[in-house]
Amino acid sequence: MNFNFSEDQLLMKEEVKKLLDKENSVKRNRNVLEGEEKFDKELWNQLVQMGLTATTIPEEYGGIGMGFLELCVIAEELGRGIAPVPFSSSVYLATTAILNSSNEDIKKEFLPRLASGEIIGTFAHSEKTTFPSESGISVAAKSGKVTGKKVAVPDGDIANFALVSATSGKNKIGLYLVDLSADGVEIDSLETFDPSRSHADISFKSTPAQELSPDAWEDIEKLLDQSAVLFAFEQVGGAEAAMNQAKDYAMGRYAFGRAIASFQAIKHKVADMYISLQLARSNCYYGAWALSNDAPELPTAAATARVSATKAFYECSKENIQTHGGMGATWEFDCHLFYRRARLLSSNIGSQGIWKDKLITSLEKSNSPT
Amino acid sequence: MDFNDTKDEAKFRDEVSSWLSANADKKEHAKDIYRPAEMSSEGESGESSALKDAKAWQAKKYDAGWACLHWPKDYGGRDATPMERVIWGQEESKFKVPGGFFEIGQGMAGPVLMLYATEEQKKRYLPPMAKGEEIWCQLFSEPGAGSDLAGIKTKAELDGDTWTINGQKVWTSGAHYSDYGIIVTRSDFSAPKHKGLTYFFLDMKSPGVEVRPIKQITGGANFNEVYFTDVKIPDSQRLGEIGDGWKVSLTTLMNERLAVGDASGVDFQEIFELAKDQDFNGDTAISNGAVREKLADWYCEQSGLKYTKMRNISALSQGSTPGPEASITKIVSANKLQDIANYGMDLMDNASIARDEETAIFQGSLLGAPLIRIAGGTDEVLKNIIAEQVLGMPQDIRVDKNVPFNEIPTGSKN
Numbered sequence: 208m209n210f211n212f213s214e215d216q217l218l219m220k221e222e223v224k225k226l227l228d229k230e231n232s233v234k235r236n237r238n239v240l241e242g243e244e245k246f247d248k249e250l251w252n253q254l255v256q257m258g259l260t261a262t263t264i265p266e267e268y269g270g271i272g273m274g275f276l277e278l279c280v281i282a283e284e285l286g287r288g289i290a291p292v293p294f295s296s297s298v299y300l301a302t303t304a305i306l307n308s309s310n311e312d313i314k315k316e317f318l319p320r321l322a323s324g325e326i327i328g329t330f331a332h333s334e335k336t337t338f339p340s341e342s343g344i345s346v347a348a349k350s351g352k353v354t355g356k357k358v359a360v361p362d363g364d365i366a367n368f369a370l371v372s373a374t375s376g377k378n379k380i381g382l383y384l385v386d387l388s389a390d391g392v393e394i395d396s397l398e399t400f401d402p403s404r405s406h407a408d409i410s411f412k413s414t415p416a417q418e419l420s421p422d423a424w425e426d427i428e429k430l431l432d433q434s435a436v437l438f439a440f441e442q443v444g445g446a447e448a449a450m451n452q453a454k455d456y457a458m459g460r461y462a463f464g465r466a467i468a469s470f471q472a473i474k475h476k477v478a479d480m481y482i483s484l485q486l487a488r489s490n491c492y493y494g495a496w497a498l499s500n501d502a503p504e505l506p507t508a509a510a511t512a513r514v515s516a517t518k519a520f521y522e523c524s525k526e527n528i529q530t531h532g533g534m535g536a537t538w539e540f541d542c543h544l545f546y547r548r549a550r551l552l553s554s555n556i557g558s559q560g561i562w563k564d565k566l567i568t569s570l571e572k573s574n575s576p577t
Numbered sequence: 578m579d580f581n582d583t584k585d586e587a588k589f590r591d592e593v594s595s596w597l598s599a600n601a602d603k604k605e606h607a608k609d610i611y612r613p614a615e616m617s618s619e620g621e622s623g624e625s626s627a628l629k630d631a632k633a634w635q636a637k638k639y640d641a642g643w644a645c646l647h648w649p650k651d652y653g654g655r656d657a658t659p660m661e662r663v664i665w666g667q668e669e670s671k672f673k674v675p676g677g678f679f680e681i682g683q684g685m686a687g688p689v690l691m692l693y694a695t696e697e698q699k700k701r702y703l704p705p706m707a708k709g710e711e712i713w714c715q716l717f718s719e720p721g722a723g724s725d726l727a728g729i730k731t732k733a734e735l736d737g738d739t740w741t742i743n744g745q746k747v748w749t750s751g752a753h754y755s756d757y758g759i760i761v762t763r764s765d766f767s768a769p770k771h772k773g774l775t776y777f778f779l780d781m782k783s784p785g786v787e788v789r790p791i792k793q794i795t796g797g798a799n800f801n802e803v804y805f806t807d808v809k810i811p812d813s814q815r816l817g818e819i820g821d822g823w824k825v826s827l828t829t830l831m832n833e834r835l836a837v838g839d840a841s842g843v844d845f846q847e848i849f850e851l852a853k854d855q856d857f858n859g860d861t862a863i864s865n866g867a868v869r870e871k872l873a874d875w876y877c878e879q880s881g882l883k884y885t886k887m888r889n890i891s892a893l894s895q896g897s898t899p900g901p902e903a904s905i906t907k908i909v910s911a912n913k914l915q916d917i918a919n920y921g922m923d924l925m926d927n928a929s930i931a932r933d934e935e936t937a938i939f940q941g942s943l944l945g946a947p948l949i950r951i952a953g954g955t956d957e958v959l960k961n962i963i964a965e966q967v968l969g970m971p972q973d974i975r976v977d978k979n980v981p982f983n984e985i986p987t988g989s990k991n
Binding site for chain 1: 578874
């Protein structure tokens with residue numbers, strides 16, 4: 208039995224970590240957060256050069272033909288480094304959606320350019336303050352054109368194209384590919400909670416769109432499940448980084464004549480972070496197994512990984528600040544970068560309540576939860 | 578990434594499975610448990626009937642070479658690999674077989690004898706322990722020394738080659754049916770706390786040993802107080818050097834933490850089924866968002882433990898040893914058990930107070946959970962272990978270090 212990543216996959220993980228350490232991606236996160244740039248192009252280009260955007264794309268479409276397991280280890284490292292790049296939008300979501308589709312023309316046109324980093328994609332789904340249900344989509348597609356508004360689209364002001372969920376008539380939700388430089392697209396960049404990752408509202412007015420599928424609600428659900436596993440790995444990477452920050456700080460910070468790491472109040476706090484993190488990591492591994500095997504257990508496994516990773520990153524990032532004391536709540540210390548990223552990742556692709564509900568729904572359907 | 582056996586593992590699993598199929602009844606549901614075939618007509622207690630069945634099953638396994646598989650053949654085992662032991666456990670858990678009496682002996686006393694006893698003693702005591710003929714208990718905790726085990730006061734005095742033991746132990750599981758026990762005592766009260774301890778094994782039928790059951794909050798009595806009045810132990814039954822008892826105890830405790838696993842009682846499946854059936858505000862409980870959120874949290878914990886275990890087994894299968902990371906299992910499962918039991922009773926509202934078929938398991942789990950959170954290392958001790966041994970954080974600053982034991986305040990002062 209080998210319920211772990213292969214040596215090659217772990218080697219790849221190490222290479223990505225090395226790159227992000229060398230490039231000081233946490234510092235780069237701060238630069239984007241404080242600066243005018245919407246993402247770190249230099250870092251993005253390095254990730255592209257390393258071939259990471261081509262990971263899951265088959266060779267026939269210009270990719271390197273690896274699988275989701277490789278993407279999982281990359282995601283964990285991007286999370287650890289809170290990298291300020293549009294990787295989740297372009298790779299977990301846009302690339303996966305196109306790979307899932309049977310539209311050969313779109314695959315041929317877009318996958319090679321996604322692989323080479325020439326273009327960036329995103330997924331435009333939310334319309335209101337709640338995550339959309341099947342009846343909650345109002346953007347409409349008609350005769351090859353979409354009209355309506357999507358809100359807080361991750362990387363909406365970075366991406367070259369978006370996959371847009373829209374009604375296709377007769378209570379069906381379709382999935383459409385829209386060139387964001389086309390006529391009738393209005394992009395409003397948003398001031399956000401975590402400015403290291405850009406978001407924008409996007410309005411479409413009779414904007415030309417290519418149809419991936421006119422009846423795509425199940426495809427969208429599957430895409431969300433697939434990406435949930437990848438988001439969960441990113442969250443686990445971030446959670447582990449925050450836990451280690453707390454531990455390292457506590458070992459070096461002296462109060463009452465001793466390292467605060469020797470107080471049980473602090474030790475137990477860090478132990479709680481560790482417990483939360485281990486449960487999340489183990490659930491992520493199961494998610495990775497289900498994702499890479501396209502197993503029928505994917506909806507349950509993905510929701511389980513997502514819910515526990517969201518919890519772990521929140522807990523580790525907030526208790527990291529607490530462990531640092533007042534300095535942890537300053538702009539100068541990095542703790543808040545992780546705290547912001549934890550919140551951001553919890554909101555992208557649906558909140559905790561949505562995923563908990565999805566989890567119980569999938570258990571009710573499968574009727575054999577254990 | 579897979580859950581598949583290697584070729585050797587699959588072959589071993591087949592062998593195990595076919596022996597079990599020929600010798601035991603397969604469970605129809607995962608939650609089926611073994612029940613003694615008959616309660617004796619002479620008013621025999623459920624426990625002694627279960628013990629008789631457990632001994633018979635253990636002897637059957639022993640005769641076929643399936644007892645204590647990882648032990649050396651010379652001592653009653655089969656020299657199995659850690660992975661083979663895991664496979665045996667996985668397969669045996671699919672069958673309705675008795676158990677529950679031999680873990681302390683085989684899991685804790687056995688490994689200590691293996692390290693510290695003479696060859697002659699090992700040959701004498703280990704095979705009957707493996708066969709379940711002789712049952713062992715562990716005499717560690719005292720009224721003044723629980724988590725702070727090194728604070729024990731049971732006194733051992735040497736005269737010639739015989740030790741005399743006086744004092745009291747507590748929380749001794751199974752002392753009332755045990756044949757032998759491992760015991761840690763204080764042989765030097767003027768040495769610092771951890772330096773004055775000496776470790777022995779003894780015959781529980783020795784004169785001066787008195788066992789009194791402790792009635793727990795569940796109403797059951799699995800634990801005992803054990804009193805020692807001028808109990809004699811030959812020096813040949815000392816394990817380790819005089820004054821080295823702490824080191825020997827640590828070996829035992831390390832094995833205890835490996836032996837203590839999931840807390841048994843209500844888990845996700847029970848609360849999930851209850852929520853589907855239970856009325857709540859004019860609908861089923863499971864239709865309620867607040868209930869669904871709770872269920873999701875517990876499912877994630879249960880699943881997280883399951884796949885943590887898989888990661889550990891995988892490490893074994895790949896030839897490495899899992900570390901103290903397994904400490905999270907008891908903390909998470911015992912707290913989950915307590916919370917699920919409490920929430921289940923909450924869902925059943927006032928009817929939960931009456932004891933019937935449906936409420937019994939929730940009530941029993943709620944009353945049993947506090948002791949599970951304490952036995953075999955409290956939540957707090959286990960969190961210290963995670964912080965110190967897994968994460969490398971420093972030990973607490975100790976006020977009792979290098980102080981003669983008889984000058985340290987111990988026990989309860991109120």
